[in-house]
Amino acid sequence: MTRSAPQMLAALVSGAVFGLGLALSGMLDPARVQGFLDITGAWDPSLAFVLGGAVGVMFLGLRLIARFKRPAFDDRFHLPDNRVIDRRLVLGSALFGIGWGIGGFCPGPGIAGLSLGRIEPLLFVVFMLAGMILHDQVFLRRAGRGDNLTA
Numbered sequence: 001m002t003r004s005a006p007q008m009l010a011a012l013v014s015g016a017v018f019g020l021g022l023a024l025s026g027m028l029d030p031a032r033v034q035g036f037l038d039i040t041g042a043w044d045p046s047l048a049f050v051l052g053g054a055v056g057v058m059f060l061g062l063r064l065i066a067r068f069k070r071p072a073f074d075d076r077f078h079l080p081d082n083r084v085i086d087r088r089l090v091l092g093s094a095l096f097g098i099g100w101g102i103g104g105f106c107p108g109p110g111i112a113g114l115s116l117g118r119i120e121p122l123l124f125v126v127f128m129l130a131g132m133i134l135h136d137q138v139f140l141r142r143a144g145r146g147d148n149l150t151a
Contacts, residue, residue: 007073019112025050028113030104030120037101 003011026032027050035044070076100106105113105124113121 004073010073018108019115022109022112023115027109028116028121030109033100033104033106033109 022028026046032044032046035042036047038044065071065077068077096106103110103120103124105121107128110121110124110128114125
């Protein structure tokens, strides 16, 4: 699927605003995430405020898009329609959470953290991409097709 110039510009601006928000909130520092998860030690509640703000913005955003027929730069909204909570979702979420707790990064802050020029976000992003490629290779081969990246 090819993207138009307005779609690419909107994605670039959205990503830049998101990365700036992560930087301003201090979420590019893995110690913040690990401090939030350390509930028996020096607990840092700042991530709870960032997450709360994100949930609030998303809540309002979902209410707003219900008023529009289509987005500004596409022919339809691309919202998830699968609401099934299965074993793969639970295991994947647990694996994501464990990795997030150990490394202190998730994809957004990891990619935004590349702008800091430090080795930690670079290693995270390299191994994240390797894990994505490995997942696709294993599960696409198992499913016997190459067109569905969520197989």
